[in-house]
Amino acid sequence: MMETVAFAEVSTPVGPFVLAVTEAGLVTTGWGGRRDLGIPEVHDPDRTAFAVSELKAYFAGELRTFQTPIDWRLSSGSRRRVLQALHEVPYGTVVTYGELARLSGTSVPARGIGSIMAGNPLGIVVPCHRVVAGNGLGGFSGGVGVETKRWLLTHEGYLQPTLLDLF
Known part of the structure; x- marks a missing residue:
């Protein structure tokens, strides 16, 4: 059986x-359109339904922890370890680039963490x-x-709304 990928779009604020x-599992997310994964695409709303429902619940303020299975194939080595450590950072909290480097148990410096964040396939x-x-x-x-x-x-x-957020 040939491997396939199904896409969906979620409207967010x-x-x-x-x-x-x-x-x-979930292999990539993001704003700005589809990413060519080199895998045949199929129309399969059943496959994407759980991830879509979780993302909608997150943006509605009803979900704090994602249970959607993840397909980590777009990351490997230290990059994957950093992203997996990031996946454990709780809702409503933050870590610095240096703290994430330590949490991941890698030797990636803080500047390298920034580069990994810029290429995160699972925002x-x-x-x-x-x-x-x-x-x-x-x-x-x-x-x-x-x-x-x-x-x-x-x-x-984590942040308080500013007056600009009210208009």
Whole structure:
């Protein structure tokens, strides 16, 4: 049997969010469209339903911990260990780049952690928005900018809303 991938799109308060699920689990997520995985695509709403429902619940403020199975194939070695350590960072909390390096048990320096975060194939579910610089929020990739990171951290209760958020 040939391996396949199914895509779905979730409407979120910060824009359309795409996810892809293989037979093994969620393989990639993100804003900005589909990623070519080199695997035949199938239309399979049943395969994506659980991940879609969890993402909708997260954005509705009803989910704090994802149970969607993950297909880690797009990451290996130290990158995978860093992302797996990040997957364990609880909702509403943050770690610095240096703290995540230590949590992962790798020798990746803080600057390297930033690079891994920029290439995180599983945003939101593997919450790179919860990684901050020692002196502030730090950056945020995925083509959505630091405003989205600020929104996500406010949504999770880590940051307090500002007056600008009210308008």
